[in-house]
Amino acid sequence: MMTYAAPLDDLAFLLHRLFAVEKADIPGYDELDPDTTAAVLGEAGKLAASALAPLNRAGDLEGCQFENGVVRAPKGFKSAYDAVCQGGWTALDLDPDYGGQGMPTLMNSLTGEIFAGANMALNMYWGLTHGAYAAIHTHGTPDQKATYLPHFATGDWTGTMNLTEPQCGTDLGLLRTKAEPREDGSYAISGQKIFISAGEHDLSENIIHLVLARIPGAPAGVKGISLFIVPKFLPTEDGEPGPRNGVSCGAIEHKMGIHGNSTCVMNYDEATGFLIGEPHRGLRAMFTMMNEARLAVAIQGLAQAGAALRNAAAYAKDRLQGRALPKPANPEAAADPLIVHPDIRRALMDMRAFVEGGRALIIWDAMLIDRAHHSDAEAEALASLLTPVLKGFLTDKGFATAVEAQQVFGGHGYTEDWPMSQFVRDARITMIYEGANGIQALDLVGRKLAADGGAPMRRFFEEIRTFLREAEGETDAEFKTAFLDPLKSASKDLEAAVMSFMRTGMTNPNTALAGSTDFLHLFGLTCLGYMWARIARAANGETAFDQAKRLTARHYMTRVLPETALRRARIEADPEPLMTMPEEAF
Structure with missing residues (x-):
């Protein structure tokens, strides 16, 4: 059985002894005193342990069910999702003008690790919505913000990111989805998108797709791509879900991991879409969402490593195998626990050094982002430089750490009777989606350094x-x-x-x-x-x-x-x- 507990002591040390966040000259940080952060993170930890973690294994085994275009999340996911929304966790660092709580990015990053460590597949449903919120908040019109952002804040509506097509992944210049202008100012979106996380599900009453497409006559390549809002249900004048739009799920992917999250093939058949920002400038708007997603994925990689480490350390203390040298550690027992053996300790120390150091790095980066939100150009530039490093390094090492933790279990780690296989399988996708790590490295060397x-x-x-x-x-x-x-x-x-x-x-x-x-x-x-x-x-x-x-x-x-x-x-x-x-x- 998986064991989970939020790393509250470590977070308190990092926030208040290492970074002294309440004394940082960042607007809003003066309110992050130890009592406040302990209360927020403590409640997140309770919710993760009581409602999310118990569904992690069950959701992995059951997976999502697809029938006649309808996708159902695993049993229990809906009630857990509702508990997250009712607790206000979907609105933690969002704009108060649109229903958010206005806390710093830092707090959303820390609760993100807690929730992803407890149940990564479930956390993705509202995690992706956060990125869609950012794209519309930054690039949308006042009407678009008023229509969509309050629903994102409550979690009543969720959001997706639609880039990939069967013939194009990283090379978005090959994109074929079309957007035909209509007389009323909307567009008819036609095409197919694949690998769309949370593209269809039964957790929220509406799903808002952000879709890259080409307007006729657009320049070739990536310079001719625009971004559109394509709701599953078109909002009515009073802001509620209205008629069904021409978007449907054609299939769900059968994946190595994150079985509890629906990864969909989405078909657009002259679906009504609304342009975000300027025509042919869609990548600029999409990268607002993409950069948020890359940092969220870095946190996922770290979170899976942290959860795997916790279980490996507990197993190493309990499992009796072999004898310590030069003499038994526990002569009265039939064998000594794994924790006495140098190579097990080496593995656990490697894992701990990565997880705790990576957690500090996430906090430092989140503080840079919060500075950038208040017009600190140097902080914004440094955070931009670090984005591919965090996404690539923390997910590469996060997966390797999950594998190392699995190794501590020996043969038991390879069976489905223990949780270690799921940590490995779930962590693996973090190295691939939101820009495969080879692309992160090319971006770092080819663009960010210069x-x-x-x-x-x-x-x-x-x-x-x-x-x-x-x-x-x-x-x-x-x-x-x-x-x-x-x-x-x-x-x-x-x-x-x-x-x-x-x-x-x-x-x-x-x-x-x-x-x-x-x-x-x-x-x-x-x-x-x-x-x-x-x-x-x-x-x-x-x-x-x-x-x-x-x-x-x-x-x-x-x-x-x-x-x-x-x-x-x-x-x-x-x-x-x-x-x-x-x-x-x-």
């Missing part, structure tokens, strides 16, 4: 240099050797990789692109090194909690962070064998 003449990357390095200067003046030599020197070394590896791209990128772009995934991981490792150095500095007490933090930080610095040297070597390696292998030899 943005604004490299200013965001310089800002990141200055962030680390500032921390190192301050910490070196306030800590002893032992702290410097254990934590600051490894971070300094990793930062130098990252700087060397950037310089390598600058030297070769213009003359031989394949050199840079061949090293893009290694660079993404090098960047992610360095980010976690920065987080762990800060954590070690903040965990300066003598409690068991603080001691465990410092030990985990030391483990990361000595056994994980040195991987940056390997990644740098691979980036600087000659890509000639990779690029000259004849196609027929593959």
Whole structure:
């Protein structure tokens, strides 16, 4: 059976001892005192443990049911979804002008990890709606905002993102869905979309699809794509669901994981759609939603790793196998628990170092986003730079962590009698959807590094240099050797990789692109090194909690962070064998 409990102690430490959020100069953060955050996160944890987590396994086994165009979510999902909506969790950080609670992005990110860790498939139904809300809030007309946003806030209506078609995934220039103008200003949308998460279900009374399509005469390629709102039921004048629109579900996908979430083939047959923003500028509006979704997926990857770690640690303490060396830990028992064995401890420490460091990184990024929402251009640029790093690194490592946790269970981890298979299967999609991780790496190296003449990357390095200067003046030599020197070394590896791209990128772009995934991981490792150095500095007490933090930080610095040297070597390696292998030899 799956065990779940929200990481409330860790979140409290990160919020109030590491980042001191209530003292941050970010509007609204002065209200995030320890009592307030504990109350909000505590209630989220109770809801996750009592209503969401018990349905995770059942939803995986039952899956979604499709019959005659109707999709039914697994048993219990509707009542759990209603409990989420009634608790106001769908409106936590939304605009109060449209029914939101107006809390910072930070709090939505933290509750997002709690809910996704308890039941990722169920969480997706309202998680995707948040992105649709952002796209309409940013790019919609006043009437569109008034029509859709209050319903999104209550959860009465949910939202989707429709990009992919059978012939085009990443390459949206191949998109074929058409949008024919009508005399009343609406458009007739015709085409087919695939892999649409929560495209059809029975949890909400209406589903609002955001659909990419081409208007006749539009420029070729991605410059000719527009974005449309296509409701399942067309809203009436009083804002309630009206006539059924020409959109239907043709099938649901049979997937490796997230069985409780409906992944649909959506057919548009002259469905009525309403343009968002300007014609042919749809990708700009869609990427408002996409960037939100990528950060949400990063949180999903971390959440699955955290849930898997919790179950693996509990199993390792309980399962009796073998004997500790040089003498038994528990001579009176038939065997010792798995936790005594060095390799099990190595696995658990690797997992812990990733999960707790990644959680800190999510908080730092959310704080940057909240700064950006208040017109901090530097924070916005740095958050943009970090988006592909978080999405790619946290999901790659999140999946690897789920696999490592499964390994702790041995043969039991491979059976469906335990929850570990589901963590692995659910985590796997995070590396693929919202832009496969190879695309994240290409985006990072090909676009984000050079943005604004490299200013965001310089800002990141200055962030680390500032921390190192301050910490070196306030800590002893032992702290410097254990934590600051490894971070300094990793930062130098990252700087060397950037310089390598600058030297070769213009003359031989394949050199840079061949090293893009290694660079993404090098960047992610360095980010976690920065987080762990800060954590070690903040965990300066003598409690068991603080001691465990410092030990985990030391483990990361000595056994994980040195991987940056390997990644740098691979980036600087000659890509000639990779690029000259004849196609027929593959």
